[in-house]
Amino acid sequence: MGAVKSLLGGLAGAVAVGAMAASSALAAPACKGTIYLTFDTGSQSQAEFIADTLKKHQIKATFFLANEKTARGDYSLDASWGPYWKRLAAEGHLLGTHTFDHVYFRKANADGTITVRPQFGANAGKDLSWTPAQFCSELKRVDARVKEFTGQGVAPLWRAPGGRTNPVTLAAALDCGYRHVGWAPAGFLGDELSSEAYSNDALLKRALRDLRDGDITMAHLGIWSRREPWAPGVLEPLITGLKQRGMCFATLKDHPQYRDLWK
Template sequence: MKRRRAAATLAAFLAGWMAAAPVMAAGASCQGTLYLTFDTGSQSQAELIAAVLKRQDVRATFFLANEKTVRGDYSLDPSWAPYWKARVAEGHAFGTHTFDHVYAVRDLPDGRIEVKPQFGPNAGRKQAWTAQQYCGELRRVGERFTQLTGAALDPFWRAPGGKLTPQVKAAGQACGYRHAGWAPAGFSGDELSSDAWPNDKLLQRALAGLKDGDIFMAHLGIWSRKDPWAPAVLEPLIVGLKQKGFCFATLRDHPDFRQ
């Protein structure tokens, strides 16, 4: 019963936003800029997210890793080339998220970095990498992306899980990548339990908390969340933020990443 009431409340809330959107958005001037970013994941919401961004005429930034998808393949396999080519044609930006979704564990005293890949031949095993090895892992994404699309990655990256150490950050900078985190209000919550954090609560939190210049982070699908985030939240969030006067841009236009 509680879940049904929450769903009904969310539906009513969304209906109000969507009904008002055309009138309010049409005459609104840009009162601030937000930067939507999406990390790869299960890819279960990838097509839906792309459709929403296109319908709302919003450009976003995608951070790519070669992650296992709900199709049974991996997000940087040739089977995903049409998807990424279409996003390139639409004008989105793209950064590296490490090829095997490699988590930084800690900095080691000898200058190396302890890491733990989530995918690939060393999945689940801790390893000690040099800065050069970490740089190579970042660049692997760019090499594959160019093979798939003919386009180059942008010079920014995001550490899996947001786990960043001084030596990891320095390794990224040394090979030409600026690290892109997200604002506190920009954490979408799509990784959280949908029982404790239902979609209507996440939507309200984002609408209330985001401010000019914030980077927002979500995924193209999360395995663990029972009630998917994107179908319920993404479009109402964009519409609601437009009504508040926000515009959207890729990280290419962010002051910290602008070339």
């Protein structure tokens, strides 16, 4: 008889737990849309804050990496930043390439080459003539460095510095396995703008007003020129406000335009 009571008690407990789980699932609001947060390297002054905020809210984002000078005096793909990139990969974020030396496209040439200008590295500030193969190699330099840090390469995604692309660079990147990622008009979060002309409050209000389902955002891990740091004032209230609108968040691995790259 005691065994029967024990069994019945166990079943009752299991039913109660199941009912609570079902109730919780029903209570969880369905997503009314998905926002895809992306971040480019920069001064890295807000890098830790951004990572901590995403972890706090259990949000996965996509990061595009270049070897840029940081507020610590080193460069963002130096070994000193290895633990940071390893952390992001371990927490489920995607890492993509932003060209190693933050290379800007300048113009296409009649002979099929392109003129580019690296912002960092041995040729910083110089106009160079590159073949498509050389451009591909520049994208892959980031992949090689990330493998050293995380044991795996970057996602098959790249972002051009300044968003400046050309049919030659787009085709060269596709040939070596990378699809370009831009951002939605409303997804430009404004952290590069003057804080005197565009306060954090104004940028936050604009983003909350204009962002829509499927939009890809773009901000940086710190910007040298902005006096009022963007991330501490905007990121968390932006996440909270979008959640209140019923928005969910995902990496570009789930974006309709890019998910086929993982099939």
